Amino acid sequence: MGLRGVISERQRRFGEELHRLREATGMSGPEIGELMGMKGPAVSHTEAGRLSLNIERLHVWLDVCDMTDPDYRAGMAAMCQSSGRGWWSAYRPHVVPEALDLAEFEAAATSYSNYQTHLIPGLLQTKAYSEVIHEYAEKKVEFRLRRQQRITAEDATTPFRAVIHEGALRMMYGGPAVMRDQLNHLIDMARLPHVTIQILPFDCTVYASTDTAFMLMHGTHPRLDTVMFENPHGPTFLGDPAGVAAFRRKFDRLKGMALPPLDAAAPGPSAAFRDSWGMIQHIRYKLLGR
Template sequence: MGFRTGISERQRRFGEELRRVRDVAGLSALEIGEALGVKGPNISHTEAGRLGLNSERLNAWLDICKVTDPEYRAGLIAMSESTGKGWWTEFKHDVIPRALDLAEVEASATALDSYETLLIPGLLQTRAYSEVMQGYNERKVEFRQQRQRILTGENAPPFRAVIHEAALHMMYGGPTVMRDQLNHLIEMSRLPNVTIQVLPFDCTAYASNDTPFMVARGSHTRLHTVLLEHPHGSTFVGDPESVAAFDQKFDRIRGLALPPLSVSTPAPSTTYRDSMGLIQHIRYKVQGG
């Protein structure tokens, strides 16, 4: 089998997990290779995602490393056997590989947690808002629209979003686009699996809330993935320590944010502040008072 010319995030993460369990077991690549009947360099290539691993050798690898958790093993087997193909495949010439990886990660996630600072989360954007963000590239806009179907499809995963108030004031596309976008947030909050909160400007505590990120929860806690946004692109992070740190960060930001949007629960008093009230206030200003 030849080396892969393009390594997807799933393939990279699969190799990373194999290396991690080997390290925990205190075994070298040479020792694993001898046990599996393959050359040591092939083990390194497998851990780098350049080579795949059949089910027989994968199970042998996990047995040698004494990995007994059935859910974790099942998750690794699913990653190994996946073809990586889905609705996103038809967009492989239209979007960057990282976008394809994100769609695949979202498709297999059991839950999604998103924090955004200056933008509305992609899964909650209207088409008009997405058009502005994507430079009116129709294929990229359609790709984002397709991603959003995960929130309304069968077995839709829970999606929790915290949006900084700054994103609600950015007039991307003009007042009409933003008014419709704010209305869309309210409508999306009606979905039973969607929870939306706003982190207000007047929050007095700092929770390291300056970097957008999303936590995609896998079939096992050891298979969670963090998508970290930064000025030079995006990075997927999967080591347990980093995932745990972002888990804690998200929980802290949620705790500092206003109570979630709710169209069915009236405010208990005129002085009560929640995400719905803030969005309605901003929408009123956008509409010109």
């Protein structure tokens, strides 16, 4: 089988997991290759994501590395057997490769944790808001709305938790009318039983490195969690256990710093109790006269 010329993030991550498992045993590539019936270069190419691994050899690899956790094994088997094709494949000519990788990871995730600084999270955006962000590029907007079905479809149950900085609520992308509708949409989304929204206010007195937006996609096992975060060069995916754990702790801290979750079912915020519902309603009220 030939080597892949283009490697998806899923394929890259699968290879990294195999590499970490082998490294933990202290075996070299040729040593595990001999047990697997593979030559040393084939092991290197597999760990780099350039070469596929069939499911039988995956189970042997996991056995050799003494990995018995059923959730981890199931997650690795799913990554191994995935074709990488899904609804997102049709958008390959229209969006960047990282967007396709994100959609693929989202499709396999068991839950999501999203922190946003100056934008409403993509999975919570209205069409009008998304049009402004994507400068009215029709296919990019369509792609974003299609991603949202993971949490908006009638049978959707995947938990989604968002912490949104107050700055994102006050940016006037598209003007007051677009932002009013966007804030109303946040309230509507909070009515979904699997969606939790919290607002991080400007007057928060604790610093927790709140400048980097990120999405944490939880796998079937914590070791298979993946983080996508923004940087000046574009989206970056992170699967290193220590790095992912740092983002997991960061999100837990952000949840503790943010206002209590938006409860759209409540009649209104208590005068003595600040919450995310009250923050959104306050900003929404100020937009009514604009």
